[in-house]
Amino acid sequence: MTEVRTAHTADLGDGELKAIRALLDAAFEGDFSDTDWDHTLGGVHALVWDGDELIGHGSVVQRRLLHAGRALRTGYLEGVAVRADRRRQGHGAAVLEALERVVHQAYDLGALSTSDDAAGFYAARGWQRWQGPTCVLAPSGIERTEEDDGSTYVLPASVTPDVTGVLVCDWRDGDVW
Template structure:
């Protein structure tokens, strides 16, 4: 008999080293070794949704605060990072459970949600009400605003309180590694 699954929400500061190590290991496996130290760092400092099956971690997602610039405003964005479900537990609604927990946080605390997605995950987010950002993307770098064409059509937003023109420009704050 399979143990019950439970999504637990916790801030990075409230997670102990074994939970963080389990999350990092899960993401390393799910992303097939393509998770950089920067990618892991991007997932820290906010709220984590951890999906446990008994004492075993089988899913992770997190939301961190970022600033996005749009239509002359600096918006407080809940940016989703590190979404993964263990391969042998996929296609059972676990990703939806993780995202539901994070979307509750986003709706309660941010102007909008945002994320950058792999091509294969785009339909998953679209079904949940996330909207493709249709306009050009940029990053506010140490040298000024720079175009990020490679990220066009890969950024999704979840409108909450901010009025968004999804065909307009969207600028993200700077960070090491992948900016989106």
Template sequence: MVGMHSVHVAHTADLDAGTLAAARGLLDEVFAPDMTDEDWEHCLGGLHTLVRDGAELVGHAAIVQRRLLHGGRALRTGYIEGVAVRADRQRDGIGSAMLAELVRIARGAYDLAALGSTDTAVPFYTAHGWQPWRGRTYALTPDGIRRTAEEDDGIYVLPLAVPVDVTGELVADWREGDVW
């Protein structure tokens, strides 16, 4: 159970090469064969939550700052990335403990929390109060604003300091790989 293991929070800059390699390895294992270098890049530059069983990393999740445009505002958004728990430790409360810590961080630092969910993880996020984005999604690309219709059903938000209309339009800042 996670009660026997603490959730460690650290910025990417404070993680040693071995911890970063273990986190990437865990994500590769959990999301095989879909984990890409860009997906890993999206996890970096923010805060990581890590759960270990002894010396072995069994859980990882990160929160990074992004700007999402909604309702005429650029919202400072805590975007959740790389949520993974080793297969044999899933349903032990590790994911919930890491997510709770990320939500605590988001409540203190951001206007909105958001994430892109896999179909399998939707029940997990909705059970923790995350709401599906019902409106259209877009990306602010180097070539202008482009529709991301394929993402319309996979974006979830946790409204924090700023009220949002989840049936409205949401525009993500640009990044390589999967924009959302």
């Protein structure tokens, strides 16, 4: 029987953190870096357990996105994955349901960056593809991130953005989106 648990990073034990990292390394087939791992930490995690096996994970961390003259408190999804042999069984939806509850209760907006393969999953849940230009507030100022145009999705919470406008994310090491 599966169980969904939510917990802040500070409340996860070493064994749980190791299980999350192992799941993400396997799910992203070796394309999950230490910087990606760092982005996943510091927020609320949703974990799907089947007995003592972790089969699904996602986290929501706080970021600031600039849009229409405002700095929006944003719940940014990171490290969303389901073990390959357990996909298409509702586990990803269970992870998202838990994380979306956090976004709706604690943030102005939800956001994430996704692959083309997973875009339909998010769109079916009400996430909207950002249609306007994306940028980052880099140490040298605002810079365009054309390579991220079309892969950014938002979930309106207390703010409904104009998805055709400019969206600027805060700076961080590694992938900024």
